[in-house]
Amino acid sequence: MGEAMVRAEQAITAMKRRRWIRRHDPRLLGLLMVMPGGIVVVGLLFYPLLHSMAISLYDLNVRAPWIGPQFVGAANYIRALTSPDVRAAAGRSLYLAALGIGLGIPISMAFALILNRPFPLRGLVRGLLIVPWIIPGTVQGLLWARIYDPHYGALNGLLYQVGIIPDYVPWLLEPRRALLLVALANIWATVPMMTLLYLAGLQSIPEELYEAAQVDGAGPWARFVHITFPLLMPITLINLILKTIDALMLFDLVYVLTGGGPANATQVIGYYLYDAAFQRLEYGYASALAWLIALMALGLTGIYSRLTRVGEATS
Known part of the structure; x- marks a missing residue:
């Protein structure tokens, strides 16, 4: 009985939350729906691009790792x-x-x-x-x-x-x-x-x-x-x-x-x-x-x- 009441309260809360989103800003619902895909795109596309740009500003001494990366700017x-x-x-x-x-x-x-x-x-x-x-x-x-x-x-x-x-x-x-x-x-x-x-x-x-x-x-x-x-x-x-x-x-x-x-x-x-x-x-x-x-x-x-x-x- 207690579990059923808890589930009913959760369902009511979720329904109220969806109604609030639809009532206040429909764009927020769309943003929340595309957010998982956006996170994947940022993780698989934009982060490697930015990391590659950052690497291009350094001299990475792979053959001598004890030296470490040296910042060279636009060299x-x-x-x-x-x-x-x-x-x-x-x-x-x-x-x-x-x-x-x-x-x-x-x-x-x-x-x-x-x-x-x-x-x-x-x-x-x-x-x-x-x-x-x-x-x-x-x-x-x-x-x-x-x-x-x-x-x-x-x-x-x-x-x-x-x-x-x-x-x-x-x-x-x-x-x-x-x-x-x-x-x-x-x-x-x-x-x-x-x-x-x-x-x-x-x-x-x-x-x-x-x-x-x-x-x-x-x-x-x-x-x-x-x-x-x-x-x-x-x-x-x-x-x-x-x-x-x-x-x-x-x-x-x-x-x-x-x-x-x-x-x-x-x-x-x-x-x-x-x-x-x-x-x-x-x-x-x-x-x-x-x-x-x-x-x-x-x-x-x-x-x-x-x-x-x-x-x-x-x-």
């Missing part, structure tokens, strides 16, 4: 900004981004236009298209290492059989060629994702616009230029941002395929960050470099947004 940032190795690695990453954008976006848009039309086994082709994207980066590196292998690689075998090359070529031993081949492998992996985004954008365009343009005498190219391309501009912006971030953070493919070689020719900024943090154990310097990479990605995102807005206005 790590200045070192990263003035390092020729960082500039070279960032240039390689921007090269991958430019090549991925210049080749990947037209290819993915063309694939999306093809897959948007009805043809036999279209569903199967769409399903197979996503396979390169869902393969992990390490597996992609192993796959392309077999393709580029100088002794029994598929690329050498194909080109030799058709008579394009007189002998097998060590593709990944020449610096400029190695970076280009890494870029092509990365394009192969990212084109499916960009294609699916463009395909989703195409399916959201009303068919009435094409019918009206066709009635007005517009041909396929005119319909693409004046309807399809402008309406796909937001998807293009998303692809620009994602491809740039992917190029700046590319690591696993380079790690497995070339290891940053030959002669650091494929040491992109993501691989350089890994080398600074986990090979040289310069955690403060690596944290500062990570923040600079994030700022670079943010700045390029702003430039892309401005350019796409100008493109929408002119079209």
